[in-house]
Amino acid sequence: MEFNSNLPIYIQIMNLIKTKIASGELNGGDKLPSVREFSKEMKVNPNTIQRVYQELEREKLVFTQRGMGTFVTEDTDIIKNLKKDRAAELINQFFLDMGSLGFRIDAIKKMVSEWTNKEESI
């Protein structure tokens, strides 16, 4: 993986895992790779992965079982919230990007509804 955004690497990897959880690629209760394996896979320092897991655990998205490994949370509310958060982020980004193209809220609303009609008609 190339780390080229301006965010710290641990945040970039956290986002990657969050996306996987939100999209259902990782389900509640799934085991995450060990720190060592994951660091090999991502080609980053193991301490960085350690930090990723710590931060994810702090956000209650994963939990660690001593001697067993790190697992995705089984709490569906948390996963739902994560999805909502991710969606909110996307929408926010969408509005920001559209804003930078010069579209105002009304114009965006109109375009979105036209778009959804077209999608439905297919």
Place this chain on the structure above:
Amino acid sequence: MSNIVEINNLTKKYANKTALDNVNLNIERGKVVGILGPNGSGKTTLIKILTGLLRQTSGEVLIDGNKVGVKTKSAVSYLPDRNFLYKWMRIEDACHMYKDFYTDFDEAKFNELLAFMNLNRSMKIDSLSKGMHEKLNLALVLSRNAKLYILDEPIAGVDPVARDQILDAIINNYNEDSSMIITTHLVRDMESMFDEVVFLKDGQIVLTGNAEALREEKAKQIEEIYKEIFGEG
């Protein structure tokens, strides 16, 4: 004591130039530290002082609490920026030599690394390419269970395939109880491996810190910071 390396007021002067100018640096155990700077910034001078190949003009260097000497040499596993093996050797001989001199050498691990690097024990040192030399030397160096690894420009001048193998080998064999110092000017390829980075410019430390904290603080990858400090060239 939590520092594996302590460097206090280190200065190295040659007849007509100052290679290191009052460098102060502590390296914690278990950390991977990148020493970044272009050629001639003093990286290799610093490394050579740590490994006992150069003597400082003034200042103090302690490795695991000891002054550089026989004891620190057996605790440090050093990858020089050149082919340092005797020319008459085969890989086999180099392996035996490491086994003879370094009690922490793990031959099984060495064989594993050789296979990973697509090298075999009967090859003659003399006949290896630049990339193969680098891979062999790294295999030897990483096969030691040393307290401190010092890698001087491990990927300089090697082709992309060898570079990936080298980076993988470093990550795969990094052991959390030991520490690693890596010098490089190829920051993009290596920056995700560092816990700490030290920017060395004209023999002085101009910036140092936790790599992630620096990314956060400057909202930039280390490579961008490097370019900012040393200019685009």
Place this chain on the structure above:
Amino acid sequence: MVKLMKYEIKGTYKILLGILALVLILITGIYMYSRDSSNFLNFGAIFMTLSVLVLFGTSLATFLYIVSSFKNELYEDRGYLTFTLPLTGNQIVGAKLLVAMFWFFILGLAIFLYNLMMISIFSTSEFDFSELFKAVGQVVSVKEIIIGVIGGIFNLANFFILIYFSMALGRVTFRNKKIGGLWFVIFLVLSGLLAFIQVQIIELFPYYFDINTFKMGTMEELYNFEISIGNEVSISSETGIFKLNIASSIYNIIELIVLYLGTAYLIEKKIDL
């Protein structure tokens, strides 16, 4: 140190055995040429000249090879391995010196034995070695040979270590690799200086120790000594006795130790690679 010697020998044996093989072939050639030579008048002269040339060539080649092996540690990339091994300067210099001595000893011995063999093969008349040894024994005693060999080895060690010291000093003084050849100048100056001091010491303390009689004597009593090897071992050829200058011998021993420790110190504490 023994471990490093092992790798030193491994690294040098091919070339040195090559030199040895070449020399033995040349010696064989000389013997064969001498036997076939019809001109009996020239026999001795040709034989001597060729032998001297071959032996001189061998010593020089071996010597240059061994000397350059120390120089390579100081000037080539292999020094990065040698000087980061967990060894003290003493151990590194010791290994280098002992291997150098070892090779000279082995080559000397091999050439000596091979000559004996050649003599026995090529001599026209029935050759009896016991006769030869008897004849040699009448000129010099076993004790003298032993002393001579020990003295020779000692002098050789002294010679090597002076070269090593000069090289190390040259490396420490001049970082520039191009003027590394200056070690030879340092070597000449040091040799002259050390010899001068030795002469002074001999004049100051003209006491000799007689190996055969275990008696001490003064210089004046030695009226008829003729051959002198490096001022240290003096052979009085007429009486066939060995007399060592005490002060000079002590001086030589001290010189060896000081140069050894000095070289070790320089490569451990001073050299910048």
